[in-house]
Amino acid sequence: MTERSGQAGDATGGSVPTTPVCYRHPDRETYVRCTRCNRPICPECMRDASVGHQCPECVSEGRRSVRPARTAFGGGAAGRHGYVTKVLIALNVLMMVLSIASDHGGDAAAGGSGFGGLMGGGTPLTDWGSVLGQAVFPDGTVGGVAEGQWYRLVTAMFLHYGVVHLLLNMWALWVLGRTLEAVLGPLRFLALYLLAGLGGNVAVYLFSPVNQPSAGASTAIFGLFAAIFVIMRRLGRDTSSIVPILVINLIFTFTVPGISIAGHLGGLVVGAVTALVLAYAPRMRRGVFQAAGSAIILVALLGLALVRTGMLTGG
Incomplete structure (x- = not known):
C-alpha cells in the first residue's frame, strides 16, 4: 500500500503519489507517524512511547500532563x-x-x-x-x-x-x-x-x-x-x-x-x-x-x- 500526502498531475492528466516528509525536517522522507498526532516523523524526531513512537511536541505535552509523584503528606518525591x-x-x-x-x-x-x-x-x-x-x-x-x-x-x-x-x-x-x-x-x-x-x-x-x-x-x-x-x-x-x-x-x-x-x-x-x-x-x-x-x-x-x-x- 502506498502512503499519500497529496496528488500531483502528470503529463497525461493522471496523478502520482508523493512520499510523506518529516514535519520538522521537510527534506527527509519518512513513512513513520507519531502515534499521538499522526504527523510524519523522521528517525531523529522519533521518541519511544509505550506503543510506537511519538514526536517531540507530543512527548513534552504528555510530560506536562503527568502529575509529579508526591509523598503521603503532599511533599515532593525528591x-x-x-x-x-x-x-x-x-x-x-x-x-x-x-x-x-x-x-x-x-x-x-x-x-x-x-x-x-x-x-x-x-x-x-x-x-x-x-x-x-x-x-x-x-x-x-x-x-x-x-x-x-x-x-x-x-x-x-x-x-x-x-x-x-x-x-x-x-x-x-x-x-x-x-x-x-x-x-x-x-x-x-x-x-x-x-x-x-x-x-x-x-x-x-x-x-x-x-x-x-x-x-x-x-x-x-x-x-x-x-x-x-x-x-x-x-x-x-x-x-x-x-x-x-x-x-x-x-x-x-x-x-x-x-x-x-x-x-x-x-x-x-x-x-x-x-x-x-x-x-x-x-x-x-x-x-x-x-x-x-x-x-x-x-x-x-x-x-x-x-x-x-x-x-x-x-x-
Whole structure:
C-alpha cells in the first residue's frame, strides 16, 4: 500500500503519489507517524512511547500532563535523596569551621566547660550569633535579642560549642532528617526543621537567664524527635523504638550541666505541633492548610518574642 500526502498531475492528466516528509525536517522522507498526532516523523524526531513512537511536541505535552509523584503528606518525591538534610549538615559544619577560625587558637574545638570538658568554649562567632536575651558586653555596649538583634533566634541553631557538640547533633540530624525528608518532602521538612529550631530558641529567650548565651542545632533536633513520633503514628508504623531514645535524650537534658532545658523542650513542643499540622492536614487543599498552619506557628513564636522584648525593655 502506498502512503499519500497529496496528488500531483502528470503529463497525461493522471496523478502520482508523493512520499510523506518529516514535519520538522521537510527534506527527509519518512513513512513513520507519531502515534499521538499522526504527523510524519523522521528517525531523529522519533521518541519511544509505550506503543510506537511519538514526536517531540507530543512527548513534552504528555510530560506536562503527568502529575509529579508526591509523598503521603503532599511533599515532593525528591525528599528521598535527602538533599535538604545534607545541606543543613554542610551549613552547620561550615559554621563550625568559621567559629574555630574566629577564635584564633582558643578553645573553640574542645576543652571548654560543658559535657565533662569535651565541648569547646565560646568564640567571637558564637558570641555574635547565640541566643542572648540582654547583656552588657565588655566594651560597655548592650546587646541581645531585646536590643534588636533578632537574628540570634535563627543563627543560634547553626552554631555549636565545639566539635563534640557538633558531631552529636549532626549524627542525630543524619539519622532523623533523611527519614523525615523522605516522607514529608524537602520543603515541608525544611519548614519543620526551621520552626522547631526557632521554637527552641524563642523558649530560651522566654525562660532562660537573659545574659546566658545558648546555641546549637539541638533545638531543631528535638523537634525532629517529636515529629518522627507523630509522623510514624500517622502512617500506622511502630514507634516503640523511638520512645526510649527520646526518653534517654530527655534524661540527658535534665541531668547534664550546660544543656539548655528550655531550648530542648521548646523545640520538642514546636516540632510536635508542626508535625501534627503537616501530618493531619485534610487531603482537600492540604497544601493550603499546611502552609497556613505553619504560618500561624511562626506568627505565634514571633508574638511571644515580642512580648518578652516588651517585658525586658519596658516597652
